[in-house]
Amino acid sequence: MSAHEDWRRVRAIVWKDLTTEGRSKAGFNSVAALGVTILVLFGFALGPDAQALRDAAAGALWLAVLFAGVLAFNRSYQVELESGALEPLLLYPGARWTIFVGKLFANLIFVGLMLVIVTLVGIVLFQVTIPPSWPKLIAVLALGTIGLVSLGTFYAAMASRSRAREVLLPLLLFPMLVPVLLAAMQASKVLLNGDMMHEAGAWMSMLMAYDVIFVVAPLLAFEHVIEV
Amino acid sequence: MTQSVDTNPDLPKPGYWPWYGIFCFLFLIGSQASGLLLSVPDRDMGHLQKIMYVHVPAAWIMSLTFVVVLYYSFRYLWKQQENDDLVAASAAEVGAAFCGLTLVLGMIWGKPTWGVWWTWDARLTSTLVLFLIMVSYLALRAFIDDPHRRAQWSAAVGILGAINVPIVYMSVKWWRTLHQVQSMPSTVDPMYVINLRLNAFAFLFLMIYFIRRRYEAARFERAAELAVQAAALGRR
Amino acid sequence: MSVASRDQIAIDAVGVARRFGARWVLRGVDLQVRPGEMVGLLGANGSGKSTLLRILGTLLKPSAGGATIYGHDVVKSPDEVRRQIGFLAHTPGLYDDLTARENLQFAASMLGLENAKLDEALDRVGLGGVRNERVRGFSAGMQRRLSMARLLLRNARVLLLDEPYSNLDVAGISLMNELIGESVKGGGAALVVLHELAPAAAVLDRTVTIREGRIDEPDGAALDAANFAVAGEG
Numbered sequence: 001m002s003a004h005e006d007w008r009r010v011r012a013i014v015w016k017d018l019t020t021e022g023r024s025k026a027g028f029n030s031v032a033a034l035g036v037t038i039l040v041l042f043g044f045a046l047g048p049d050a051q052a053l054r055d056a057a058a059g060a061l062w063l064a065v066l067f068a069g070v071l072a073f074n075r076s077y078q079v080e081l082e083s084g085a086l087e088p089l090l091l092y093p094g095a096r097w098t099i100f101v102g103k104l105f106a107n108l109i110f111v112g113l114m115l116v117i118v119t120l121v122g123i124v125l126f127q128v129t130i131p132p133s134w135p136k137l138i139a140v141l142a143l144g145t146i147g148l149v150s151l152g153t154f155y156a157a158m159a160s161r162s163r164a165r166e167v168l169l170p171l172l173l174f175p176m177l178v179p180v181l182l183a184a185m186q187a188s189k190v191l192l193n194g195d196m197m198h199e200a201g202a203w204m205s206m207l208m209a210y211d212v213i214f215v216v217a218p219l220l221a222f223e224h225v226i227e228v
Numbered sequence: 229m230t231q232s233v234d235t236n237p238d239l240p241k242p243g244y245w246p247w248y249g250i251f252c253f254l255f256l257i258g259s260q261a262s263g264l265l266l267s268v269p270d271r272d273m274g275h276l277q278k279i280m281y282v283h284v285p286a287a288w289i290m291s292l293t294f295v296v297v298l299y300y301s302f303r304y305l306w307k308q309q310e311n312d313d314l315v316a317a318s319a320a321e322v323g324a325a326f327c328g329l330t331l332v333l334g335m336i337w338g339k340p341t342w343g344v345w346w347t348w349d350a351r352l353t354s355t356l357v358l359f360l361i362m363v364s365y366l367a368l369r370a371f372i373d374d375p376h377r378r379a380q381w382s383a384a385v386g387i388l389g390a391i392n393v394p395i396v397y398m399s400v401k402w403w404r405t406l407h408q409v410q411s412m413p414s415t416v417d418p419m420y421v422i423n424l425r426l427n428a429f430a431f432l433f434l435m436i437y438f439i440r441r442r443y444e445a446a447r448f449e450r451a452a453e454l455a456v457q458a459a460a461l462g463r464r
Numbered sequence: 465m466s467v468a469s470r471d472q473i474a475i476d477a478v479g480v481a482r483r484f485g486a487r488w489v490l491r492g493v494d495l496q497v498r499p500g501e502m503v504g505l506l507g508a509n510g511s512g513k514s515t516l517l518r519i520l521g522t523l524l525k526p527s528a529g530g531a532t533i534y535g536h537d538v539v540k541s542p543d544e545v546r547r548q549i550g551f552l553a554h555t556p557g558l559y560d561d562l563t564a565r566e567n568l569q570f571a572a573s574m575l576g577l578e579n580a581k582l583d584e585a586l587d588r589v590g591l592g593g594v595r596n597e598r599v600r601g602f603s604a605g606m607q608r609r610l611s612m613a614r615l616l617l618r619n620a621r622v623l624l625l626d627e628p629y630s631n632l633d634v635a636g637i638s639l640m641n642e643l644i645g646e647s648v649k650g651g652g653a654a655l656v657v658l659h660e661l662a663p664a665a666a667v668l669d670r671t672v673t674i675r676e677g678r679i680d681e682p683d684g685a686a687l688d689a690a691n692f693a694v695a696g697e698g
Contacts (some may be wrong), residue, residue: 011268024399030341069305088357095462096331136305151388154388155385158368158381158385160385162368162371162372163371163372163373164371168367168371170366171363171367172364172368172385173362174360175360175361175364176361176364176388176389177356178396178399178400179392179395179396181398182399182400182402182403182463186403202402203402204401206398206399207396210395211396213391213395214388214392217387218388221384221387221388224305224383224384225380225381225382225384228374228376228377228381
């Protein structure tokens, strides 16, 4: 099947996932609300001291996105499982990786939008002053999101079809994401503090390497996972 | 055409493995005795330093089990033989045990050295993360009933987990070393190095023995599973 | 039976066996369906009818044996098989939050059909009036009709239908028969899992029954309602 055909299938899945999500806005709204709630709770845990809040802002933001994101990944397959739509999906001729890539893009948009909301709220709540190197900060957010969403989309394909999906997905996902979280948190933190030591660049290269590995590996493994 | 109901597949035979097991434990006793008795106590740490003869080999061999999981997971996806999946699972369990041992010994070492049971030391922390990855692999297996699906999925999870090992290690190392310098004993005593290697081999032999025995047990478990199902359905 | 080359036989299953755990659901099914034939597949609950259909439809792999669809092996070249078959499962497999037309639009895109006649298919199954309504509000029968419309999007050479008549009203049943009939007359073939013979009795060419994991009826057995009554009780 030609690349043109594959691309068309990817687009169809992105369109379908986002349309169904858009129609039932309750899904996105509640996931985003959960992200914001987690941020507020971190605020309580860290106390009202402005400097402590600012130091912990990056970590709190990433954990909020992580916890809320897990719900999004399971939802993405819930749509397929609800009325047995996965079978027709598997019966369309053509490569199965297009299903993964389609869901990956749809989840990237979903989690990306949530990230925007949570970040804006986080900037206000944690009294963050935006540094002059903010474009780099956005790049860190984007790179971290790619790693998170790629592995989340992959593991949810299994977890959502197993018993105890609520606990299995975070259990599988969180330890695997330690490098992403460390790199994204540290890079965000040093960028917020002005990046005197030029550490952010190294962390960003690590994020990029991680993203490449953990987009390609799930892409190759997806066919083995989805068909059984 | 007759299809035999396959309730008694050829089960693994012990063969020479019990003798190998005896050899393993004798070797281990020998290498440990050599470490405890023949090496000079460390200048700073004294006899405490001898915990390294278990801690360090356990950590090395634990990393090796990830390679075993990686190899047999790939092999399963390639050849689709259930036995490869069972070897991978056995290796993961043995790996988790060695990983746990590494962690506990690290903590015992940490208490007198740094005065705390836990420190976010780079090696200790990355070992903890690897332990969690092993545990999640085993949890996934526990949550899936269909053997084919379990094998297929855990192969994918095992491969991804093993790929992640060096990345986890590097990220945690960077996270720590950007702030503080490593403090590990820098003994240059040649006896120390020899004993470390000797014990590493002891643990390697032990790992192979454990994986083999766990694999045999897994095969018997599978056979029992099949027999129970056959008996239950046969009565109908 | 004359020995036709395998790519001229619509469905050719040889010794298909499938095990779930220690239980052999199928123990060696031999079944041939020739182009232009509509075959009913009967058997007690849990006899493996759906399992056989899913194996032929590439959704399950056989534990032993093999099958070809117009010469394409279901294990070795599943993608070729998927191009030949139209599969209707128990579940409608539709997206509740998409409209009837959008569901078809999605299927057409996934099938690579540039200008599928979506509205024509919807009119054909009697859903023209609700084409822009969401599937969530549809009755089970309407959902079944919509999955029929999805089958109509392309000319599948082999139809694999799992209890296609469930939830359909009288008009729906005759529509389904019409649809199958058209496909079969055009040189296609259909294998239909039935738990009730009545709706299809008029159009079936023959039936086969699965009992204890094998095909019970010799090839070409006559349609026999009494026989069905025995097989139908589980």
